[in-house]
Amino acid sequence: MTEPVNWPDDIFRVLKEGGIRQVAYVPDAGHTRLINLCRDDNAIRAIGLTTEEEGVALLAGAWLGGQRGALLMQSSGVGNCINMLSLITQCRFPLLSIVTMRGQWGEFNPWQVPMGQNTGETLRLAGTLVYPVDEASRIGETVEQAARLAFEGGISVAVLIAQRVIGSKTFGKTEHE
Amino acid sequence: MSEKSENFALRRRAIVKAILAERGDMLVIGGLGSAAWDITDAGDSPLNFPLWGAMGGTVAIGLGLAIAQPQRRVLVLSGDGDLLMGVGSLATVAVQAPNNLAIVALDNERYGETGMQETATASGVDLTGIARACGFPIAATIRDEAEFAAALPRIRGAAGPCFFTIKVRAEKLPLVLPPKDGSELKLRFRRALLGES
Numbered sequence: 001m002t003e004p005v006n007w008p009d010d011i012f013r014v015l016k017e018g019g020i021r022q023v024a025y026v027p028d029a030g031h032t033r034l035i036n037l038c039r040d041d042n043a044i045r046a047i048g049l050t051t052e053e054e055g056v057a058l059l060a061g062a063w064l065g066g067q068r069g070a071l072l073m074q075s076s077g078v079g080n081c082i083n084m085l086s087l088i089t090q091c092r093f094p095l096l097s098i099v100t101m102r103g104q105w106g107e108f109n110p111w112q113v114p115m116g117q118n119t120g121e122t123l124r125l126a127g128t129l130v131y132p133v134d135e136a137s138r139i140g141e142t143v144e145q146a147a148r149l150a151f152e153g154g155i156s157v158a159v160l161i162a163q164r165v166i167g168s169k170t171f172g173k174t175e176h177e
Numbered sequence: 178m179s180e181k182s183e184n185f186a187l188r189r190r191a192i193v194k195a196i197l198a199e200r201g202d203m204l205v206i207g208g209l210g211s212a213a214w215d216i217t218d219a220g221d222s223p224l225n226f227p228l229w230g231a232m233g234g235t236v237a238i239g240l241g242l243a244i245a246q247p248q249r250r251v252l253v254l255s256g257d258g259d260l261l262m263g264v265g266s267l268a269t270v271a272v273q274a275p276n277n278l279a280i281v282a283l284d285n286e287r288y289g290e291t292g293m294q295e296t297a298t299a300s301g302v303d304l305t306g307i308a309r310a311c312g313f314p315i316a317a318t319i320r321d322e323a324e325f326a327a328a329l330p331r332i333r334g335a336a337g338p339c340f341f342t343i344k345v346r347a348e349k350l351p352l353v354l355p356p357k358d359g360s361e362l363k364l365r366f367r368r369a370l371l372g373e374s
Contacts, residue, residue, distance in 0.1 A: 022244060045244055047273060050265030057234030057263075058241035061206070064226060064363065065245025066371045087231040087238075091359030 007165065008033035010140030011098065015044070018147045020096075021067040022047060024055035028074035030100030030166040035072065052077035053084040060093045068151055071097045075119040075160070076112055082126050088156045089127040095156040096147050097128070104163040116163070123158050134162035182286040182299065182347040186321050189283050189345040193254060194219045195325070196281070196332055201250070203333070204242060204370065208235035208255025210290040211350070212283055216254055218353040223369035226362055227355040233262030236280060240270050243278035243338075246370070250277055250334065257284040257298045264307060270338050271311035279332050279339040280308075285347040293347060308340035315339040 011034055015023065023038040024047045025031060039046040049055045052073045059069040073081075078099060088095045102109070103116015115122070120130045129149065133142045143159050150157040193215040197205065205225045207216040212235075213227035228235060239253035260267075260282050270278065286299035298304060309316040315335055319325050325343065332341055356362055364374045 022241060045273075047240075047244075047269065050268055053234065054237040054263065054266050054269055057231060057237035057266075058269075060231075060234075061238035061241025061243075062245045063241075064238070064366050064370070065204075065242040066367070067241075067245035069241070084231060084234050087228075087234060087359070090230065091363040093363065 005136035007136045007139040007161075008037065011143050012037040014140055014144045014147065015070055016041070018144070018151070019068050020070050020147075021045060022059065022062045022069035023072060024049055024058050024069060025072035026052050026055070026074070026077050028072070028077075028100045028102075030074065030161065031072045031098075034098075052080040056081050056084040056095065057087060059095055060087055060091065063093050068094070069096070070147075071095065073097065073099055075099055075101045075103060076115040078119050078122060078158075079115045082122065085126040085128065085156060092154040093156075094150040094154050095128070096143075096150045097156070097158040098143060099158055099160045100166055101160055101163045107163065119160060128156040128158050130158050130160060132160040132162065134164050136165050139165070182344070185285070185344050185346040187319070187325060187343060187345050188348070189215055189285065190218055190350060192283070192325065192343055192345060195329065196252070196254075199333065203250045203252055204246065206235055206239045206242065206251070206253045206255075207355075208253070208259040210256055210259070211285075212255045212259070213355060214350070214353045215283065217355040221355055223365040225355065226366050229357060229359070232259055233266075235259050236263055236266040236270060239278055239280065240266065240273060240275065243275040244273065247275070247277055250279070251275075252332070253278070253280045254283060255280070256289065257282055257286060257296045257304065258288045260304055261297055261302070267308050267311045267313070267340070271308070271313055274312075275338055276336040278337050279335070279341070281332060282340070282342045283345050284342050285345045287347045289347070289349075293349070303342075305340060305342040313338050313340045316341075318342040318344065320344045
């Protein structure tokens with residue numbers, strides 16, 4: 001099912017080329033490789049969060065200080081960000097979010113469905129531009145364009161990576177990595 | 178807990194004025210409500226970023242700024258209600274351990290903007306204890322003038338991250354409002370710090 005494209009590495013390359021210096025995250029299985037790449041890179045500060053809204057605020061602070069950042073999270077984490085996105089829209093801070101989707105394709109955990117089925121709409125209502133992508137080969141370019149929009153335009157932009165690309169999670173089995 | 182915060186000795190406006198009197202090139206984030214009014218009362222500056230919202234996010238903003246500007250002192254001044262809402266960010270700060278970041282909790286044990294309802298600190302929740310348990314190398318509670326005088330140089334310059342709870346009197350004070358437009362606050366800060374918007 002997973003296409004033979006190394007999309008986490010594509011994103012990482014885009015983040016590096018885009019001058020991203022702070023990568024804030026609440027872990028998601030789909031973001032594992034990208035988080036590890038960021039943690040291993042000396043020019044990127046990888047910042048584990050206790051909740052996703054912290055990342056929204058943190059990256060506003062980073063921009064105040066002259067650094068670009070990105071927020072990595074899963075779809076359920078988007079729900080935690082909503083009020084903090086007021087900070088982004090009111091101050092017209094740039095915000096680049098990269099969201100791995102749950103609650104979509106072959107989801108085994110119904111508790112992921114309420115946010116997973118409404119992530120895009122929720123973000124739009126909170127003033128964020130949303131770019132869903134469900135082809136592995138297009139993820140890199142989508143993040144690149146999202147980053148340009150965010151940082152050149154002072155806009156909150158989120159890329160939603162479909163669960164079909166990531167593979168559905170199975171506990172105790174390894175049919176997908 | 179034993180003493181009501183209406184009777185605390187230290188007054189927030191005088192405390193904040195004293196901290197900012199010799200601020201140098203310090204970068205200051207003021208949490209929503211009273212702390213934002215306090216830093217404005219002490220003298221508005223483009224290197225102040227006062228918040229009108231984003232409750233619970235003040236410390237995280239300070240962290241992102243401190244990481245981006247490691248050569249500059251970053252001071253977060255905020256209230257107990259705001260800090261309690263984002264208390265997890267104290268763990269995040271302790272892990273990142275920026276030595277240029279100081280956090281001051283102006284703890285009046287009340288939600289000051291909404292009717293002076295008690296916060297959890299009025300029932301004994303100890304923000305300094307939380308910071309210490311998270312791993313802040315410096316964490317202290319200040320209750321009187323002598324303790325404040327001793328702490329002042331550390332607030333301004335000790336290698337951190339530092340966390341200070343200053344127990345301040347619960348009192349209603351005149352509003353001293355900073356600019357309200359968030360974009361203006363952002364642009365003036367970046368111009369003053371970076372020379373660009």
